[in-house]
Amino acid sequence: xxxxxxxxxxxxxxxxxxxxxxxxxxxxxxxxxxxxxxxxxxxxxxxxxxxxxxxxxxxxxxxxxxxxxxxxxxxxxxxxxxxxxxxxxxxxxxxxxxxxxxxxxxxxxxxxxxxxxxxxxxxxxxxxxxxxxxxxxxxxxxxxxxxxxxxxxxxxxxxxxxxxxxxxxxxxxxxxxxxxxxxxxxxxxxxxxxxxxxxxxxxxxxxxxxxxxxxxxxxxxxxxxxxxxxxxxxxxxxxxxxxxxxxxxxxxxxxxxxxxxxxxxxxxxxxxxxxxxxxxxxxxxxxxxxxxxxxxxxxxxxxxxxxxxxxxxxxxxxxxxxxxxxxxxxxxxxxxxxxxxxxxxxxxxxxxxxxxxxxxxxxxxxxxxxxxxxxxxxxxxxxxxxxxxx
Numbered sequence: 511x512x513x514x515x516x517x518x519x520x521x522x523x524x525x526x527x528x529x530x531x532x533x534x535x536x537x538x539x540x541x542x543x544x545x546x547x548x549x550x551x552x553x554x555x556x557x558x559x560x561x562x563x564x565x566x567x568x569x570x571x572x573x574x575x576x577x578x579x580x581x582x583x584x585x586x587x588x589x590x591x592x593x594x595x596x597x598x599x600x601x602x603x604x605x606x607x608x609x610x611x612x613x614x615x616x617x618x619x620x621x622x623x624x625x626x627x628x629x630x631x632x633x634x635x636x637x638x639x640x641x642x643x644x645x646x647x648x649x650x651x652x653x654x655x656x657x658x659x660x661x662x663x664x665x666x667x668x669x670x671x672x673x674x675x676x677x678x679x680x681x682x683x684x685x686x687x688x689x690x691x692x693x694x695x696x697x698x699x700x701x702x703x704x705x706x707x708x709x710x711x712x713x714x715x716x717x718x719x720x721x722x723x724x725x726x727x728x729x730x731x732x733x734x735x736x737x738x739x740x741x742x743x744x745x746x747x748x749x750x751x752x753x754x755x756x757x758x759x760x761x762x763x764x765x766x767x768x769x770x771x772x773x774x775x776x777x778x779x780x781x782x783x784x785x786x787x788x789x790x791x792x793x794x795x796x797x798x799x800x801x802x803x804x805x806x807x808x809x810x811x812x813x814x815x816x817x818x819x820x821x822x823x824x825x826x827x828x829x830x831x832x833x834x835x836x837x838x839x840x841x842x843x844x845x846x847x848x849x850x851x852x853x854x855x856x857x858x859x860x861x862x863x864x865x866x867x868x869x870x871x872x873x874x875x876x877x878x879x880x881x882x883x884x885x886x887x888x889x890x891x892x893x894x895x896x897x898x899x900x
Contacts, residue, residue: 517787517790520572520775520788521774521775522573522775523577523578523769523774524603524776524777524779525776525785526577526579526779526780527779527782528581528584529806530542530543530545530586531582531616532544532616532619534652534718537651537711537714537719538717539714540580540582541804552591554806555595558598558779558813559594559595562599564813564815565779568789573603573604573606574599574603574605575609575766576609576610576611576765576766577610577612579592579612582614584614584615585613585619592627592631592633593631596611610635610764610766612637612676612764613633613636613637614637615663615667616638616639617662620638620663620666620667625669626669626671628670634672635764636674637676637677638660638675638676639678640660640663640678641653643657643694644657645657647683650684651680651711673704674705675703676703676706676707677698677703677707679695679698679706679709680708680710681710681711681736682736685726688735688736691736691740695708705758705764706749706756707756708744708757709755710733710737748760752841753767753771753842754840772838772841772849773833773854774853780802781808781809783802784800785800786799788855795855797833798822798823799822801820801822802819804820827860830854830855830856832895835864835898839882839887839894839895844876845880846881864897872884872886873886873897
């Protein structure tokens with residue numbers, strides 16, 4: 511273990527999971543639950559605040575760099591509830607001066623008054639889950655909105671005062687061509703968002719699509735053609751492809767996600783939420799992961815106690831090179847030697863053998879101070895990550 515690392519030096523974020531949706535999408539493997547009658551907002555926010563108090567008991571104090579409301583569909587929650595959560599967080603944690611506070615929104619639940627209220631409450635970044643601007647694809651994906659609702663949701667967010675907006679889009683959709691994917695991207699670009707998340711549709715286990723895959727999905731070669739064409743289009747439009755599926759205009763990277771990828775710490779509250787903590791002890795830095803109970807009813811019953819934690823484990827030192835690199839090498843800028851040592855508590859020498867293999871195979875570019883994936887490594891990420899499993 512490196513003796514210079516201290517948990518208080520590692521950035522901290524907060525993830526808040528709001529698990530309800532109007533309808534479960536057939537591709538979605540997140541912990542989300544269709545609304546049956548009503549969302550128990552007051553009871554759930556009470557549970558979140560109890561959970562935050564519990565999570566903070568043994569966390570080293572440090573500024574909070576970002577907050578992310580994910581789901582589910584956070585835009586189903588009222589302004590009052592979002593404001594109450596933010597007030598509770600600010601009363602317990604010091605917010606960084608440039609804190610990023612993101613809320614995910616579904617165009618099918620967009621409300622102009624609510625958007626303005628979220629902005630007034632302190633949310634300063636919105637992520638709108640469009641997925642496609644083609645009504646045929648949206649129907650195939652089981653979305654509750656259409657093209658026009660997506661366009662209106664973006665306009666609502668701008669009118670509400672949001673100057674940092676992300677659009678989520680998918681590619682490799684059923685019957686999608688290169689031209690169709692480019693049309694989606696061009697429509698998104700016409701709105702002038704600050705950030706785009708553009709990712710491949712995958713058949714995740716335990717989803718409806720995994721059981722009954724849609725027909726006419728693009729094969730690997732066709733998907734690669736779509737990806738290459740889309741990346742070229744976004745680059746020409748001035749977007750920086752800074753992470754596997756993330757593209758941003760200058761200085762508009764998603765700080766919350768970058769903290770994940772840079773192996774920062776994050777508190778996780780809410781049903782099914784995950785957390786990563788760095789604990790400094792006399793014998794060095796230890797990394798611990800936690801996951802909450804997934805079912806909202808169970809979670810609300812036990813939140814605020816150790817019973818809310820369904821799984822907790824310490825990450826073994828032998829696992830840390832893989833866990834760190836699987837995250838940090840998603841970033842095109844890679845990572846520094848100092849960053850690895852600070853956030854893993856290990857000596858840089860722990861990466862020696864796999865780094866050399868990766869270098870010999872042309873998967874990374876590195877020197878004594880920095881490591882970054884090569885163009886080949888970015889294209890064949892799984893091959894690169896596998897080298898660190900040993």
